[in-house]
Amino acid sequence: MLRFKVPAMFWDDHEERGPGDGDPDKAMAREVSRAGRRVLIEGTAAQIECLRSDAKFYADPWGPDELPPGLKASAKATVKALTKGL
DSSP: OEEEEEEHHHHHHHHHHOTTTTOGGGOOOEEEEEETTEEEEEEOHHHHHHHHHHHHHHHSTTSOSOOOTTHHHHHHHHHHHHHHHO
């Protein structure tokens, strides 16, 4: 299992949407602990890649336009946190 600290804002959004549901290989990573605006998550390489891919889509300048304030920046920070650890 891999562990990463990621921004809570994007994690909460990702968790609410539940990408990968129904695919046992891409089931959601799980939250281990929360401290302030950071969440420690744990998951398999496939689960972490699902989160990274989702964050990359949201962080893309050509990605979705109508996002809650700060979500795009949180997605960028999530990509950075997950990329540094891999």
